[in-house]
Amino acid sequence: MRVVIAGGHGKIALLLAEQLTERGDTAVALIRNPDHADEVRAAGAEPVQVDLEAVTADELAKDLTGADAVVFAAGAGPNSGAERKRTVDRDAALLVADAAARAGVRRYLQVSSMGAANPPSEAEDDSVWGAYLRAKGEAEQGVRDRDDLDVTILRPGVLTDGPATGRVRLAEEPVGHEEVTRADVAATLIALLEAPATVGRTLELINGTEPLGTAVDDLGGATGPSVHGDDGLPAS
Template identity: 35%
Template sequence: MTILVVGANGQIGRQFCQLAQDAAVPFRAMVRSTEQQAWFRERGMDSVLADLEGDLDHAFDGCDQVLFTAGSGPRTGPDKTLLIDLHGAMRVADLAKSKGLSRYIMVSALRADDPLRAPEKLRPYMAAKKAADDYLKNRGVPYVILKPGRLTDDPATGRVATSVKEAGDNVVSRANVAAALLYLVRTPSLVNREFALLDGTRTPEEALF
């Protein structure tokens, strides 16, 4: 049940990898450079060099699921948003399909459903996320799409919600996202589902079903 973690060097990606290692869940961290790879090697984590804008196929060898938590980041422009958040996610979906992977778990965004309602500077990112989600849903790959709200660096509570009405706010800690992803990875019966994710009062087991 090895899962390829695309975007492993990101803030959510690293936290997920640490949780997966602690839980003895097999994974492979995909990173772009040897400098990024050092963090994973120091912790005895399996990693592979690959690039969403370049050679990618080999990273999937021996994996049966993929987790996409990559992002172009706030310091880049719309060009990288298109290449990473949209085209990169689509390339991963194509490879997941061609290699017969059992699931593609996508980290999307809460406002991706309606990009024009997002703050103006975030609209290109939300539009890319919506297009990538729609592509995945129509690609024929079993999927789970997780849509976190506004991300914080608060510590994990292990308690989440699946709507703004339930949560009373639109925020979720990266640590709670990582914990929810670990639950999803370990629950292969969940397929072709979408979930909003916010800080709340329920465990992932209670909220994501």
């Protein structure tokens, strides 16, 4: 499986590249800064330099052609202002979706955020955090109902840097704004890629007690032993 990751130098993206590579898949990382290429290669991904705030959908489609799936894991980062929340967290997500459709890549996973379902209006909250939630919500809305993509949206809880546990709570209903490791988010993205029953669904994710494979199967997506080991982690 060839997977293109937008925001390829992010923490989740690097872990996703590592896990895909361990499975024998091919990861392609879209990065803005060429200085990040070596770190991306070390994670097992093929770096492709592209500025998602400057490229056109037609130009980007060339980098996506031949992929089996696209994962949007880009973000403006914690030190950015409200404008970049709009240009990266919203506009870049919509751009990548357009490019995927033009490249004929139907499977599209979007990493979003809890709170995106009901973001505050600008009048209620004009902070950068409010702008971030509005950008994520508008990005979700922009890709959710497309009929030229098979979309799954994942909203992780509070992100931590611990090792993968293989144990999660994954559901369409609210699961509580609790912690989840970035490694478990990456593993969940891989599981969702091979779970057709999750197409068209928006899912929330935190660490829990259920093995990841079982949690995905409970959504109607039989994942099989090629995706998960006995401990719920991706099989290597």
